[in-house]
Amino acid sequence: MNLAHTQPGTVPAGVLDGQVAIVTGSTSGIGLGIARSFATAGASVVLNGFGEADAINATIEGLQGETGAKAVYSAADMTRPDEIAGMVDLALETFGRLDILVNNAGIQHVSPIDQFPVEKWDAILAINLSSAFHTIRLALPAMRRQGRGRIINIASAHALVASPFKAAYVAAKHGIVGLTKVVALETAEENITCNAICPGYVWTPLVEAQIEGQAKSHGIPREQVIRDVLLAQQPNKRFATVEEIGAFATFLASNAAASITGAALPVDGGWTAH
Ligand code: NAD
Numbered sequence: 001m002n003l004a005h006t007q008p009g010t011v012p013a014g015v016l017d018g019q020v021a022i023v024t025g026s027t028s029g030i031g032l033g034i035a036r037s038f039a040t041a042g043a044s045v046v047l048n049g050f051g052e053a054d055a056i057n058a059t060i061e062g063l064q065g066e067t068g069a070k071a072v073y074s075a076a077d078m079t080r081p082d083e084i085a086g087m088v089d090l091a092l093e094t095f096g097r098l099d100i101l102v103n104n105a106g107i108q109h110v111s112p113i114d115q116f117p118v119e120k121w122d123a124i125l126a127i128n129l130s131s132a133f134h135t136i137r138l139a140l141p142a143m144r145r146q147g148r149g150r151i152i153n154i155a156s157a158h159a160l161v162a163s164p165f166k167a168a169y170v171a172a173k174h175g176i177v178g179l180t181k182v183v184a185l186e187t188a189e190e191n192i193t194c195n196a197i198c199p200g201y202v203w204t205p206l207v208e209a210q211i212e213g214q215a216k217s218h219g220i221p222r223e224q225v226i227r228d229v230l231l232a233q234q235p236n237k238r239f240a241t242v243e244e245i246g247a248f249a250t251f252l253a254s255n256a257a258a259s260i261t262g263a264a265l266p267v268d269g270g271w272t273a274h
Helices: 029-040 053-067 081-095 118-146 167-187 205-218 222-230 242-253
Strands: 020-023 044-048 071-074 100-103 149-154 192-199 264-267
Touching: 020 029, 020 081, 029 044, 029 053, 029 100, 029 149, 029 242, 044 053, 044 081, 053 071, 071 081, 081 118, 100 118, 118 149, 118 167, 118 192, 149 167, 149 242, 167 192, 192 242, 205 222, 242 264
Parallel strands: 020 044, 020 100, 044 071, 100 149, 149 192, 192 264
Antiparallel strands: none
């Protein structure tokens, strides 16, 4: 299996021209892939997430250089409602509008429920679920003023089905699908849509590190880790790419997706068809 990005998602140039997007957790992985797709499609973006200052500056410069789009960075911690408000203010002060909100920041912890650290439960619920409540309540007034908006929540196949030892993650991801439906119903007549993307395994640096780690700890080749451990539940036996998720998010943000709202949309190679 070739893990390289062999099929970059196709993003129609100009489809998001003039629009402004916030993508939480976009200093790496899926969030960065979405931010890059939006910028390629013509949007200005607010990047957010943790990382070394030099690496973040390089990411912003690279994204602006590659796409010609404008990008700014918010260091807002998604566990802090006051900092989340600052991020939304930054978007409005910098660009004067806010068209697209992607709630992507997320963390994971794996542990049996009777040993699950309480602070990990609280952090996962705060970052993976409550942050989206805060961003949405703060972004909606601007979207309503503009008469258009797109909210995209990055959930997971674990928003639709469960796995053992992931109590907080599965609870938060199921929760964000519920939040998605409520927001969709409250905004249905306002040209605002709210949807959840539910990826299976996506090839990111985090996943790559798991492949290496598991290959070492099990003493098995990386191809076997990919097929029999990580992709055990994913029938197509292939990771999705961040470019595919970015292209799908760009479609959901476009006018062509105006009638899609309140949906939890799997991008999981058939996982939840089981
Ligand atoms: P990642 O670790 O590469 O990226 C997570 C991002 O969130 C980073 O930018 C990080 O700095 C940021 N972040 C973490 N805590 C934060 C906080 N408190 N405040 C602000 N930013 C914070 O992970 P990823 O694989 O790209 O995952 C992104 C999203 O996609 C998550 O919600 C994850 O649950 C979901 N997802 C990932 C996969 C996968 O296979 N990679 C599958 C399904 C769903």
